[in-house]
Amino acid sequence: MLSKLGRDDEAERMNRCCEKFGIVTCGRHIVARYPTYRCENRLCPFCAERRSKRLIAKYLPIVLAYAKVFKANHSEGLPCHLVLTLAHRKGETPKMMRKRLWDNFVELRKTDLFKSLFDGGLFTIETKKSKDGVGSHVHLHGLIFRFRKLTKEELQMLKDEWFAITGDSWNIRLDPIFDIRKGLTEVCKYVVKQGLSESMTLSEVRGLVELKGLKMCETFGHKTFRKFAIEFDPDEHEATEPVERFDFVEGDACPKCGETLRMKYPMPVNELIKFAREIEAWTIPKPNRLME
Numbered sequence: 052m053l054s055k056l057g058r059d060d061e062a063e064r065m066n067r068c069c070e071k072f073g074i075v076t077c078g079r080h081i082v083a084r085y086p087t088y089r090c091e092n093r094l095c096p097f098c099a100e101r102r103s104k105r106l107i108a109k110y111l112p113i114v115l116a117y118a119k120v121f122k123a124n125h126s127e128g129l130p131c132h133l134v135l136t137l138a139h140r141k142g143e144t145p146k147m148m149r150k151r152l153w154d155n156f157v158e159l160r161k162t163d164l165f166k167s168l169f170d171g172g173l174f175t176i177e178t179k180k181s182k183d184g185v186g187s188h189v190h191l192h193g194l195i196f197r198f199r200k201l202t203k204e205e206l207q208m209l210k211d212e213w214f215a216i217t218g219d220s221w222n223i224r225l226d227p228i229f230d231i232r233k234g235l236t237e238v239c240k241y242v243v244k245q246g247l248s249e250s251m252t253l254s255e256v257r258g259l260v261e262l263k264g265l266k267m268c269e270t271f272g273h274k275t276f277r278k279f280a281i282e283f284d285p286d287e288h289e290a291t292e293p294v295e296r297f298d299f300v301e302g303d304a305c306p307k308c309g310e311t312l313r314m315k316y317p318m319p320v321n322e323l324i325k326f327a328r329e330i331e332a333w334t335i336p337k338p339n340r341l342m343e
């Protein structure tokens with residue numbers, strides 16, 4: 052696909068991405084695996100998945116710590132999953148839609164109504180193929196702290212504000228988040244939903260390539276959440292959840308059996324799967340391609 056756009060080098064690198072792995076194993080358990088090569092292209096589905104996991108790893112301790120502080124000050128407060136959408140306009144590229152959505156959300160945050168209902172949070176921009184197959188849809192997913200439950204009237208007023216700003220969409224969803232890890236995963240996974248695939252048309256690929264280098268995730272609430280996230284020091288906050296460890300290296304003890312871990316590489320995906328099936332237990336590699 053990329054080579055059709057004259058981007059042969061990128062296409063070649065993406066093809067080689069995550070073909071082979073080094074695994075860290077005691078011989079009975081696999082505790083980590085690292086691809087021997089990564090293309091780091093934003094349109095690569097493998098690298099995109101890793102990017103979303105990094106976002107989650109970065110923000111999870113921050114959101115958990117902030118939720119505690121927030122709850123202490125707002126007894127009815129709760130994080131929510133906010134979804135904002137735009138209607139697709141003829142001729143509008145994903146890049147144009149992203150900008151419109153981003154700017155419109157800035158406008159919405161400036162309204163008195165919004166300020167009276169919400170604190171801060173973080174958001175991601177998702178692009179996906181529209182249902183009718185024409186062009187891409189661009190959505191905004193936010194993890195947003197609301198002060199209290201909205202009344203029906205307030206939700207309607209919020210939708211009316213959104214329509215007044217966008218000129219074409221009333222579409223707002225707001226769902227409470229009870230499990231922060233799951234909620235954050237939901238919000239962050241969208242940032243990468245659309246990678247390149249063989250079924251895309253050339254103009255769809257062109258549209259996605261145009262998004263390269265643009266920010267698709269941002270925090271907001273410059274006196275609240277954003278400030279907290281920027282100044283966050285993990286040492287000042289008790290870890291509220293155990294942090295899973297994925298960074299085992301050769302010489303460490305296997306967390307399952309205590310045996311010394313060794314590195315095995317490079318293993319192509321099919322060999323890795325075969326090996327994993329032969330040994331006692333394997334938790335990290337999934338049966339199909341990859342992850343990290």
Ligand SMILES: [Zn+2]
Binds near residue numbers: 068089090091096097
């Ligand atoms: Zn890649």
Ligand SMILES: [Zn+2]
Binds near residue numbers: 077079080305307310
């Ligand atoms: Zn072991």
